[in-house]
Amino acid sequence: MKTNILVQYQGGGYDGCFWEWNYFYIDKQGTFHDIQSSGRAGIDNKQDAEQFIRQDKNKTYIYDMNNEQDIITFSNESHPVHVSGVLQWFEDNPDTGIKFFVVCSECKCHIDSDELVLDENKLFCDECYTTGFCSCCESYVGETEIVQVDAGEHYGHDYICVDCKEYHDEERETESLEDLRWQAFCTGKPDMFSGKLREERLSTGELPKLLASSIRECEKALERAIIKAEPQQADEPERTG
Ligand SMILES: [Zn+2]
Ligand SMILES: [Zn+2]
Structure with missing residues (x-):
């Protein structure tokens, strides 16, 4: 039997229906270690483990702990909660001599539980998490979404x-608008935002002047037309006569 292997298999099977990932480890000396076993399909002894591996079932993954790439694959492809659980198990069992690690989902660095952050089902190293964390809305958004303010x-x-920044900016804009209105109200100055000033400008300003001059233009044009038309009729008999 292969040794120094981490085996991920479908355990569980409560009421014959549900399964969940279970894990065992066979160390370098061939000793069986039950990391997590549950339900009827759970394996908690070496005999069953050996028999199980011989069956070569589907949906069973065997990771070689001598191979760093296998640890990386396990970390990248398994559920982050389980990955951190397996990491914890190896750290709690230092006799195995395995330098287990998990991979940061952002910078891909190798981390142990001291610098591991598990959030929203993702694994991060301390540094990536801190630089991508918004302390305002208290959520991880990623470094590219963070701005200095x-x-x-x-x-x-x-x-x-950026979302929090935008929200605060809008909030401030609304506040300053309200401040201006309040100031205008207190000082008795016309409210620039009510449209009253605009109306005033219209009643005393350019628009009536423009209208008046247009009317005058029309009147003049009409007069000219009448003057022009009258002599034409008077001249006609002279030309023909
Ligand atoms: Zn990282
Ligand atoms: Zn935020």
Whole structure:
């Protein structure tokens, strides 16, 4: 039998229906270690483990712990909660001599549980998580979504996500508009935002002048037309006569 292998298989099987990933480890000396076993399909001893491996079932994954690439594959392709659980198991069992690690989903660096952050079913190293975390909305958004801002305008945060920034900016805009209205109200000055000023400008300003001059133009044009038309009729008999 192969040794120093991590085996991921479908355990569980409560009520014959549900399965879940289970794990065991066969160390370099061939000793069986039950990392996680559950339900009727769970394997908790070496005999069953050997028999199981011989059956070569589908949906069973065997990772060679001598091979760094196998550990990377396990970390990338398995459920992050399980990955961190298996990492914890290896750290709790240092006798195995395995330097187990998980892979940061962002920078792909190899991390142990001291620097591991599990969030929203993703694994991050401390550094990636910190640089991609918005302390304002308290969620991981990724480094590219984080911008540096003026802490005075953003509730004391120096770095926040673009969504939070946008929200604060809009909030401030609304506030300053309200401030202006309040100031106008208090000082009795015309409210520039009510449209009253615009109306005033219309009643005293250019539009009536423009209308008046247009009317005058029309009147003049009409007069000219009448003057022109009258002598024409008077001249006609002279030309023909
Ligand atoms: Zn990272
Ligand atoms: Zn945010």
